[in-house]
Amino acid sequence: MWLEWWHWVKQYWYFLVIGLLAISVSGVLFLLLRSPTPKADVTDTFANESVSVAATTSTPSVATNSAGFVDVKGAVKKPGIYQVNANTRLFDVVRLAGGLAADADQQQINLAQQLSDQQVVFIPKIGEEVPTQYAAPVATADTTTTTGSVSSDANSDLVNLNTATAEELQQLTGIGQKKAELIIQFRTEQGGFQQPEDLKKVSGIGDKTFESLKDSVTV
Incomplete structure (x- = not known):
């Protein structure tokens, strides 16, 4: 009897091996399919999405402030x-x-x-x-300035005949130390210049000199 069984096993051994493999694979698949899906991953994903949404929706509040x-x-x-x-x-x-x-x-x-x-x-x-x-x-x-400020800025680079020092007056075309002193003397005696053209009343300053510096002075 044992000899007959042994001869059968030798002749059909590959059927036995195939059967054992099939049982093993079936068992592994069964265990994998019954394993529960980890809930931690779902929770983490939801938390990350919540943080992302919160970060996105926080931007408009900055604009509102x-x-x-x-x-x-x-x-x-x-x-x-x-x-x-x-x-x-x-x-x-x-x-x-x-x-x-x-x-x-x-x-x-x-x-x-x-x-x-x-x-x-x-x-x-x-x-x-x-x-x-x-x-x-x-x-x-x-x-952004008012109209009055614009006028002040436009005049800021001009030499004011009523307030300029002798050194500032000498920066004008054709005005040396002597003429600068005469300009200061004139405004002191006359109570100041009423208009730039009054500069021609100063000794030594004629039409030609005035034309060369009229765009550089103010009162």
Whole structure:
């Protein structure tokens, strides 16, 4: 009997090996399929997504903190306080205020004007003048100044005949030490220069000399 079994095993051994392999593979697959999915990965992924969303949504709050408010008065449909930011223009605020009133004078306003925090915006009616305290500033390339400041800046490089020292006067074309002293003597005796042309009343300064330096002096 044992011999018959042994001969059978020798003849069909590969069927036995295949059967054992099949049982082993089936067992491994069964264990893998029944293993629970780790929940930690899902939690970590959700947490990371939450942090990402929070970081993304926090940016607008920075812009909100940098905003300001302007006071809109005059010929608009809804005068009041309106929020602005660094890029807000006058036409944006007018739109928030319901638009211009029917009697608004658009010739006196600049709808493209950029607004800033705590500014008062006054929209005049036709025939009405903008109060001085509400007048819009005049914008320049480097800074924003009033019209009066622009005039002062334009005159800042000129030599003032009524206040200049002898050394400053000698920087003018055709003015030496002697003429500088005469200019100071004249303004002392006459109470100052009323206009640049009065310079020709100083001894030694004629039309030719005045023409060469008239664009460099002021009073």
